[in-house]
Amino acid sequence: MSEPTPGMNLYGAVDLSSLATPRQTAPGGPGAPGAPGAAGGGAGAAVPGEIVVKVTAATFGETVQLSTQVPVLVDLYSARSAASGQLTPVLEKLALEYGGRFQLAQVDVDADAQIAAAFQVQSVPTVVAVVGGQPIPLFQGAYPEEQIRQVLDEVLRIAAQNGVTGVLSPGEEPAAEEPAEPPLPPLHAEALEAIERGDLDAAEAAYTRALKENPGDEEARAALLQVQLIRRVDHDDPEEVLAAAAAAAPGDVAAHLAAADVEAATGRFGAAFERLVRVVRATSGDEREQVRVRLLELFEIAGPTHPDVSPARRALASALY
Known part of the structure; x- marks a missing residue:
């Protein structure tokens, strides 16, 4: 294998067995090990399926199965994340541009904590590929x-x-109708639209108006x-x-x-x-308060379920008192 693209981590795959529920196949039947088309169904073979899909814990097994024919890119996002609002439209654009050579599977981590846990998500957005049932x-x-x-x-090279070289053919298989997501509050929607066009x-x-109202x-x-x-x-x-x-002093x-x-x-x-807790220990007065406030803001951004928040809160309390 050649050197990975900068930013990629091809190691540390996680176990998706708790979510994947492969269909049973008869011995020697389609999809069995060694059978023709077991991996990709032939270079460029057409595979029924949509290019961009919303995925839940109930449907994730189908996503893992599809990855034996077409690479799947999993976008684990949150509507609370501004970075997710920036990334998701780019991924959707590229998925369509690549013409079905991979499927973009979108997972709302706030609604599907089971999938987020399986991928060991620590921050959003997180992007993971699934190829042949194996996460990258x-x-x-x-x-x-x-x-x-x-x-x-x-x-795609990997x-x-x-042997995972299928190409999605949308429309060949009717997609199950997804329940409609509740609309965002108007000011939240306005803010996300602004983020998408780069108007911070x-x-x-x-968001400031939304907070003033509520x-x-x-x-x-x-x-x-x-x-x-x-x-x-x-x-x-x-x-x-x-x-x-x-190079700076503590x-x-x-x-x-x-x-x-x-x-x-x-x-x-x-x-x-960890950095800011060390600075709290090394400062006093207004400077310490400035750092404490920034830490609290970062706790809010990470969210209460982030695994590093609770230990950091305890460390902050110890540093202050």
């Missing part, structure tokens, strides 16, 4: 389109090496903090920011806040939390 972790966060193309080409000012304004809207609060995080890191070179923090608040933002924006919440 790819990347987290909103990647640039050109880098995603490189990742997709590498996934799939071809394993308008997105921030919409101060208890936790989703709007977390989304607003995510937009503000994106704005803070938007024009920074991540490598330069992290290098500057590595009490250099500005350097470590910037580095923690970069780590959080790229899904490395645990590293961001």
Whole structure:
């Protein structure tokens, strides 16, 4: 195997057996090991199925089965995640552009925690390929389109090496009707549309209005903090920011806040939390309060179910008291 595309991780596959329920096949029948078409059904073989699908725990077994014929790209997203709002339209565009050479399977982690747990999701969006029933972790966060193309080409190359070369033919098999998702509140929808067109000012304004109308809207609060995080890191070179923090003193608040933002924006919440707890220990007064407030904001962005949040909250309390 050649070197993977930067950003890809072809190791650490997780066990999907709890979700996949393959159909039974007669010995020597279609799909049996060694039978013709067992993997891909022949190079470029037409495979009935939609190019972009919503997947739930109830239908995920079908997705794993399909991956023996066509590579599947799993987009694990959350409506609360601004980065998901940026990434998902790009993935949908590319799925259609690639013309059925892979299926885009979209999983709402807030609604399907079982799938998120199977993939060991720690932050959203997370993108994983499934090829021949085996998961390949790819990347987290909103990647640039050109880098995603490189990742997709590498996934297709790996799939071809394993005989998974089918091409989806939408419309050949009637798709089961999905229950309609409840519409987003108007200001949430307005904010997501603004994010999709790259207007972070308008997105921030919409979420701010949503909070003014309903101060208890936790989703709007977390989304607003995510937009503000994106704005803070938007024009920074991540490598330069992290290098500057590595050379900075433990009490250099500005350097470590910037580095923690970069780590959080790229899904490395645990590293961001550990960094800021160390800064809390090294500071006092207004500087310590500034760092404490940023930590609390990052806790909200990560969400209460993130595995690093509870330990970091305990570490923060210990550092403060």
